[in-house]
Amino acid sequence: MHTDNGSPFANVRSLGRYTQLSVWLTELGILPVFSAPAAPQQNGKHERMHRVLKAEACRDPGKSLRSQQIKFNKFTREYNIERPHEAL
Numbered sequence: 001m002h003t004d005n006g007s008p009f010a011n012v013r014s015l016g017r018y019t020q021l022s023v024w025l026t027e028l029g030i031l032p033v034f035s036a037p038a039a040p041q042q043n044g045k046h047e048r049m050h051r052v053l054k055a056e057a058c059r060d061p062g063k064s065l066r067s068q069q070i071k072f073n074k075f076t077r078e079y080n081i082e083r084p085h086e087a088l
Helices: 020-027 040-058 065-082
Strands: none
Touching: 040 065
């Protein structure tokens, strides 16, 4: 699994940069592969998803947790199912 160096996945002070989550994933047979530090271009698809998520579901946030969750659910459905991929 390709990950960035965010705190859930990597810790520069630990052996192999592994966190508890990274160790658990490894125990499940999922090997974390880290992007180089300060190199978001190595994980472009993930960075693009965050940019679109912020634009569509976070600017003008919901007035409650429930209404924000509805925005996230709508985004997830559109992004994963309805949105045509640019390569097509």
